[in-house]
Amino acid sequence: xxxxxxxxxxxxxxxxxxxxxxxxxxxxxxxxxxxxxxxxxxxxxxxxxxxxxxxxxxxxxxxxxxxxxxxxxxxxxxxxxxxxxxxxxxxxxxxxxxxxxxxxxxxxxxxxxxxxxxxxxxxxxxxxxxxxxxxxxxxxxxxxxxxxxxxxxxxxxxxxxxxxxxxxxxxxxxxxxxxxxxxxxxxxxxxxxxxxxxxxxxxxxxxxxxxxxxxxxxxxxxxxxxxxxxxxxxxxxxxxxxxxxxxxxxxxxxxxxxxxxxxxxxxxxxxxxxxxxxxxxxxxxxxxxxxxxxxxxxxxxxxxxxxxxxxxxxxxxxxxxxxxxxxxxxxxxxxxxxxxxxxxxxxxxxxxxxxxxxxxxxxxxxxxxxxxxxxxxxxxxxxxxxxxxxxxxxxx
Numbered sequence: 001x002x003x004x005x006x007x008x009x010x011x012x013x014x015x016x017x018x019x020x021x022x023x024x025x026x027x028x029x030x031x032x033x034x035x036x037x038x039x040x041x042x043x044x045x046x047x048x049x050x051x052x053x054x055x056x057x058x059x060x061x062x063x064x065x066x067x068x069x070x071x072x073x074x075x076x077x078x079x080x081x082x083x084x085x086x087x088x089x090x091x092x093x094x095x096x097x098x099x100x101x102x103x104x105x106x107x108x109x110x111x112x113x114x115x116x117x118x119x120x121x122x123x124x125x126x127x128x129x130x131x132x133x134x135x136x137x138x139x140x141x142x143x144x145x146x147x148x149x150x151x152x153x154x155x156x157x158x159x160x161x162x163x164x165x166x167x168x169x170x171x172x173x174x175x176x177x178x179x180x181x182x183x184x185x186x187x188x189x190x191x192x193x194x195x196x197x198x199x200x201x202x203x204x205x206x207x208x209x210x211x212x213x214x215x216x217x218x219x220x221x222x223x224x225x226x227x228x229x230x231x232x233x234x235x236x237x238x239x240x241x242x243x244x245x246x247x248x249x250x251x252x253x254x255x256x257x258x259x260x261x262x263x264x265x266x267x268x269x270x271x272x273x274x275x276x277x278x279x280x281x282x283x284x285x286x287x288x289x290x291x292x293x294x295x296x297x298x299x300x301x302x303x304x305x306x307x308x309x310x311x312x313x314x315x316x317x318x319x320x321x322x323x324x325x326x327x328x329x330x331x332x333x334x335x336x337x338x339x340x341x342x343x344x345x346x347x348x349x350x351x352x353x354x355x356x357x358x359x360x361x362x363x364x365x366x367x368x369x370x371x372x373x374x375x376x377x378x379x380x381x382x383x384x385x386x387x388x389x390x391x392x393x394x395x396x
Contacts, residue, residue, distance in 0.1 A: 056248060056256070058223030059239050063159040064211075064247065068221050070162060071174065071203055072211035075220055084167055091174040098178060099216055102185035107216070110140050110372045117339075117387065118142070122316050125287040127151070129266055129306055130294035130322075133206040134184065135213035135259060137374070141290060141318060143217065147258045149284070151277075155263040156245035157204025159224055165202050173202030180205065181212060187373070206261065210247060219249045222256060229262065233279030266297075266306040278309065285313035292375025294322040296345065296352060317388040320375030321345065321358050324388070335391040338362045340370025340384035346377050 058064075069077040073092035079085055124146035128138055131150035138148055165173065207224075214221060225246045227235040235246075243263040250256050264270070264277055271278060289310050291298070298307045299322075307324045310317065311332040317323060321342055329336060342362040345352050362384070374385045 055222050058225040058246075058248075059237070060159050060224040060226070061222070063162050064207075064221045064224035066162045067159055067203065067207060068211045068214065071177065071208040072215040074211065074215035080162065082164065083162075083170065087167065087171055087174070091178070094178055095181075095212070098182045098185065099212075101182075102216070106185065106372060107140060113371050114141050118318065119316065122288045123286050125149075125284045127281060127284060127287050127289045127310070127314070128291060129289075129310070130291055130297065133209035133261070134292075135210045136185070136216060137292070138290065139213055139217045139219070142288070144255075145257060146255075147260070147284075149260045149262060149280075151262045151264055151266060153263065153265060154206055155243040156206050156226070156261050158242040159204060159207055159245075161203055169202035173205075177203065177205050177208045181209060184209070204242075207245065210259065210261075214247075214249055218251050219254075219257070220252075222248045222250060227260075229274075229276040229280050231276045231279075233276055233283050266303060268302050268305045271305045278305075281309050282313055286315045287313060289314040289317040290319060291317070291322060292320045296322050296349060298322065298324050299352075299354060315390045318374075319386050319388065320384060321378070321386060322375065323386050325354060326357055326361055329388050333391055334388050336361060336365075337368070337387035337389065338365045338384065339368040339386070340378075341380070341382040342378045342384045343382070344379035346379060346381070349376075350379065 065075060065077050066080050066083075068074045069079065070083055070088055071091075073088070073095055079088060118141060124142075124144065126138065126142050126145050126148045128134075128148065128150045130152055131138070132152045132154060133150075135148075135150070138145070138150065142148065211221065223246075225237050226239065226242055227237050227244050227246055228241060229244065230236050237246075245261050247259045248256050249259065262277065262280075264274060297303045298310075307328060311324060311328060311334070323329070326336055338361055340362075342358055344350070344355050344359055349355075370383045370385045372385075373383045378384050
């Protein structure tokens with residue numbers, strides 16, 4: 001059957017035209033070609049970076065930030081309603097002078113020197129026995145520490161005191177804390193009597209010292225929590241005991257870091273009754289260690305437990321002469337690298353048994369400069385420092 005001519009014509013038109021034909025520009029404009037050297041179209045924007053993990057939360061974060069603002073003069077938090085602005089202004093003016101002196105006389109020399117002698121590949125868990133409230137030296141020595149644990153007799157104190165401190169109590173407490181910190185920054189060690197007084201002051205002196213240390217080195221607190229160490233070495237966070245504290249902190253845009261202070265007696269008999277702390281310490285192994293101004297207690301037999309916990313679980317330690325004696329360290333496979341000068345313990349410890357062993361160590365060792373005081377000075381008030389490190393077979 002033959003199709004009509006009109007139908008054939010329509011079929012031919014549909015096959016040759018229809019949707020395949022370019023649309024006519026509106027308004028009669030002729031489409032323009034892009035020049036051959038035109039820049040390619042911009043690439044699509046990359047996906048937005050995933051949001052950062054939110055900061056953790058603690059039970060006393062608000063008080064921590066208020067203490068940082070009031071006592072350390074850090075951050076931009078508004079002052080608590082119960083804190084007079086004039087008192088804080090006067091305190092900050094006085095504290096700024098103390099910090100400026102500390103920076104000039106110690107920090108500016110210490111940071112490059114310590115960076116030159118502290119290896120970059122050490123374990124980032126640091127144990128600091130007999131450390132008191134000396135967070136400042138620890139941060140100068142290990143600025144990138146992931147977890148720092150300081151152990152000493154003194155308790156942390158209740159940060160909630162910032163909520164109800166009286167005006168006259170505040171003035172006296174801030175003055176007392178400034179005087180203590182000035183002594184620490186000038187002499188590189190605490191006096192035990194000062195530590196006890198600070199714990200009992202209007203504001204918790206231990207926490208004040210920690211907050212000022214954070215401010216000096218450019219950190220800010222994130223969380224503050226209290227805890228007890230359970231018998232298995234794990235932590236249980238509490239809100240009714242204020243002996244042990246955990247503060248997380250960071251630099252602007254930096255990683256979260258952890259500082260813990262544990263109040264404990266490290267004498268053998270007390271450690272025997274504190275299996276949780278022993279387990280806590282060994283669970284951090286292998287760790288880095290530091291100590292200074294520890295009254296030479298680790299030379300004594302009745303502190304052999306903490307001495308052996310260090311020597312059995314650490315890989316590297318920085319200290320003054322109050323580190324374990326050479327006879328103990330060498331027997332555990334360590335070598336000793338002295339810096340500065342040591343002619344005997346400072347006068348407060350004159351006549352100390354076995355001091356001659358340390359004198360001989362410094363005398364027989366290669367001479368290395370020590371431009372900063374790191375804990376006690378020697379008998380002639382000269383600076384010294386000691387590195388105790390695991391000896392590498394076939395190496396230096």
